Amino acid sequence: MSRSVLILVLGLALGLCLIGGFFDPQGLAQAWLAAWLTLGFLSLGTMALLMVHGLTGGAWGNESKHLWKALAAATPLLALALLPLLLFLGGLFPWMAPAETLPEVVRHKQFYLNAPFFIGRTLFYLTAWCLLAWWLVRPSPARRWHAPGLILWALTVTFFSYDWIMSLEPRFYSDIFGIERMVFGVGGAMALGLALGAKPLRSGVRLDLANLWLATLLGWAFVNFAQLIIIWSGNMPDEILWYLQRGAGAWGWVGRASVLLFLVIPFAMLLPTQAKRRAGWLRAAALITLTGYLLHSQWLIWPSLPATAWAWLLTPAAVVALVAFCLLGLGASHRQALFAPARQASQGADEATLSVRQEVRHENP
Amino acid sequence: MSNPDLYGVLGRFEHPDALLEAIAELRKAGHSRLEAFSPYPVEGLSRALGERSRWLTVAALVGALLTALATYGMIWYSAVIDYPYVVGGKPLHSWPPFLLLAFVLAILAAVLVALVGMLMGNRLPRLYHPAFNVAAFSRASDDGFFILIRLERNPEDVERLRRRLDDLHALDIQEVPA
Numbered sequence: 001m002s003r004s005v006l007i008l009v010l011g012l013a014l015g016l017c018l019i020g021g022f023f024d025p026q027g028l029a030q031a032w033l034a035a036w037l038t039l040g041f042l043s044l045g046t047m048a049l050l051m052v053h054g055l056t057g058g059a060w061g062n063e064s065k066h067l068w069k070a071l072a073a074a075t076p077l078l079a080l081a082l083l084p085l086l087l088f089l090g091g092l093f094p095w096m097a098p099a100e101t102l103p104e105v106v107r108h109k110q111f112y113l114n115a116p117f118f119i120g121r122t123l124f125y126l127t128a129w130c131l132l133a134w135w136l137v138r139p140s141p142a143r144r145w146h147a148p149g150l151i152l153w154a155l156t157v158t159f160f161s162y163d164w165i166m167s168l169e170p171r172f173y174s175d176i177f178g179i180e181r182m183v184f185g186v187g188g189a190m191a192l193g194l195a196l197g198a199k200p201l202r203s204g205v206r207l208d209l210a211n212l213w214l215a216t217l218l219g220w221a222f223v224n225f226a227q228l229i230i231i232w233s234g235n236m237p238d239e240i241l242w243y244l245q246r247g248a249g250a251w252g253w254v255g256r257a258s259v260l261l262f263l264v265i266p267f268a269m270l271l272p273t274q275a276k277r278r279a280g281w282l283r284a285a286a287l288i289t290l291t292g293y294l295l296h297s298q299w300l301i302w303p304s305l306p307a308t309a310w311a312w313l314l315t316p317a318a319v320v321a322l323v324a325f326c327l328l329g330l331g332a333s334h335r336q337a338l339f340a341p342a343r344q345a346s347q348g349a350d351e352a353t354l355s356v357r358q359e360v361r362h363e364n365p
Numbered sequence: 366m367s368n369p370d371l372y373g374v375l376g377r378f379e380h381p382d383a384l385l386e387a388i389a390e391l392r393k394a395g396h397s398r399l400e401a402f403s404p405y406p407v408e409g410l411s412r413a414l415g416e417r418s419r420w421l422t423v424a425a426l427v428g429a430l431l432t433a434l435a436t437y438g439m440i441w442y443s444a445v446i447d448y449p450y451v452v453g454g455k456p457l458h459s460w461p462p463f464l465l466l467a468f469v470l471a472i473l474a475a476v477l478v479a480l481v482g483m484l485m486g487n488r489l490p491r492l493y494h495p496a497f498n499v500a501a502f503s504r505a506s507d508d509g510f511f512i513l514i515r516l517e518r519n520p521e522d523v524e525r526l527r528r529r530l531d532d533l534h535a536l537d538i539q540e541v542p543a
Contacts (some may be wrong), residue, residue: 026518199467225461225464225465229461229462229465232461233453233461233462235453235455271426272422275420
């Protein structure tokens with residue numbers, strides 16, 4: 001994809017968004033939020049992968065690093081793209097309404113959910129992620145920062161999810177929500193990486209990545225089911241309403257389809273060991289998971305929003321605009337890592353052997 | 366004329382790669398009744414011996430699925446048909462906790478099937494093996510990598526087998542009484 005095509009696509013998509021926004025600014029804000037939350041977690045997930053690999057090492061990461069780095073490099077661009085939404089908080093979050101109109105549960109949460117604190121927190125998360133991303137895409141990030149980086153990442157992603165997703169419905173609360181978002185993001189990010197760049201990897205590396213990915217998907221199943229069963233058993237009105245909204249009508253079917261696509265089908269596809277070595281098979285499983293990822297992200301966000309027809313129409317345009325913006329901002333070398341990964345992978349393998357040699361030398365001087 | 370009640374011929378190698386190479390050579394020459402012994406798991410050894418254990422994973426999967434179905438059916442029968450009792454205002458057919466139990470027992474079944482199947486497939490537990498009669502064989506649990514060629518019907522093969530192992534640079538070549 002050349003630069004001029006990307007500029008054209010970005011211009012068209014942004015133009016559509018602005019036309020829609022002229023008629024329905026709140027709809028545009030909702031669409032932009034849904035698009036951002038769908039794409040943002042993919043980029044955030046890759047940062048966790050890079051830091052886990054920084055802690056553990058291993059061929060799986062040495063040879064696929066270029067993919068994760070290219071995706072993580074989009075984080076500062078996404079952070080920039082979230083900023084305009086800070087002007088539209090009133091149209092997105094019910095807790096921005098005057099206090100006397102809010103239910104009592106939400107009024108008790110207002111020491112946390114208020115505009116100045118919310119904006120300050122968001123700026124902190126975005127700054128932390130930009131710093132993490134810039135540090136991680138460097139050729140060889142310093143080793144000792146991986147563990148603190150992961151802790152910072154986990155805390156910021158958790159509270160970001162509380163703030164930007166859970167507080168769309170301020171009565172709802174779930175402890176496990178942040179972990180669910182983290183694992184979901186990492187699972188989706190691995191699917192994106194495997195869909196784009198499974199081919200040039202060695203078959204042993206593909207097997208390792210597929211196993212890690214399978215474990216991530218199972219982790220998501222565990223966390224997500226834990227949330228469901230806790231809220232279902234407790235059956236408290238503030239919490240179960242969240243599920244009732246998402247189980248009713250068409251959203252119920254979207255939710256079922258998304259779990260089938262994100263978890264069940266890829267899980268069955270990733271059981272046979274020999275199949276995990278095949279690039280085409282992995283790519284197919286990854287694409288199915290990504291479809292489920294897209295559906296599940298919408299299932300999570302939209303039932304909370306009083307959506308208009310404009311918001312629905314504008315979401316695809318917002319997704320295209322964000323993708324084009326990120327690809328443009330990433331620059332040619334990262335774009336090549338994502339879309340023509342063959343050369344990069346062989347470079348990665350060379351670098352990997354080099355770094356292994358350095359490690360061996362470091363340990364046996 | 367060799368001893369008719371002979372189990373096989375045993376040879377030792379110093380290095381796992383030599384063992385793998387010798388197995389590949391012997392199999393190429395048409396010997397299929399091979400056994401190998403090593404002090405630690407050697408990567409690729411079972412593949413070199415032509416052992417394929419696909420049925421084990423399939424058996425574990427089938428065991429897990431059947432157990433899941435049976436568990437779910439049992440809970441459903443007891444909670445919905447046999448003793449319908451409303452707890453906490455929940456429906457009689459409350460699938461979330463049912464699913465949890467079905468999953469847990471399915472994992473247990475998969476592990477048990479895999480364990481028992483592995484033991485059966487390896488003919489374990491087996492307390493006696495003819496190779497134990499050879500004193501040098503104790504190095505199999507120390508630093509020796511052994512090949513044992515079990516004899517076919519034909520007893521006069523033994524000399525040829527010994528030469529064959531010698532060609533492959535095996536050490537301590539010995540006959541193993543049955």
